């Protein structure tokens with residue numbers, strides 16, 4: 680999974696307003712060269728949007744985001760999702776995800792949370808919210824006691840700093856929403872989204 684995520688480079692974090700706009704958004708991201716999309720379970724349309732993107736834009740890997748409870752894990756497994764992420768983790772979530780037939784990336788914000796994730800076998804974690812927690816300094820600091828840990832920093836990253844994050848040896852990909860901002864999606868600005876995606880992939 681590490682090499683797959685390294686190929687993804689940037690994981691766009693999407694809040695699905697509705698199915699049609701999320702499919703159009705996924706197409707724009709895919710045209711811009713993006714390999715994956717994280718559709719968060721923040722809205723009622725999310726699961727339907729996940730299924731529709733998988734059917735209609737098969738070139739892009741669809742991950743589920745904001746998978747915060749064991750029930751969420753069940754919902755995304757039932758929807759056929761192969762990769763799920765969370766901004767955090769509870770003991771219950773870690774236990775459920777460790778047993779579930781999917782790849783899971785829990786969120787961590789501290790050494791102790793990282794250790795709990797590792798204890799359940801999760802070697803790659805989302806660092807969230809990365810920028811306010813300490814950003815690159817924190818990633819470097821965690822690299823000392825946890826040289827084997829890998830991260831997808833998310834939260835507060837943008838076009839001006841994500842490359843610095845990607846240059847860290849313990850970063851496999853970066854999460855962010857700058858290329859899928861709500862006003863771009865509501866305005867149907869697919870070409871702008873495509874060019875922001877293309878820029879992020881270079």
Ligand SMILES: O=C(O)C(=O)C[C@H](O)[C@H](O)COP(=O)(O)O
Nearest residue numbers: 692744745766833834835855856
């Ligand atoms: O909802 C989740 O599961 C999350 O992990 C949170 C998102 O990743 C961040 O909201 C994206 O952060 P920004 O790029 O700063 O907008």
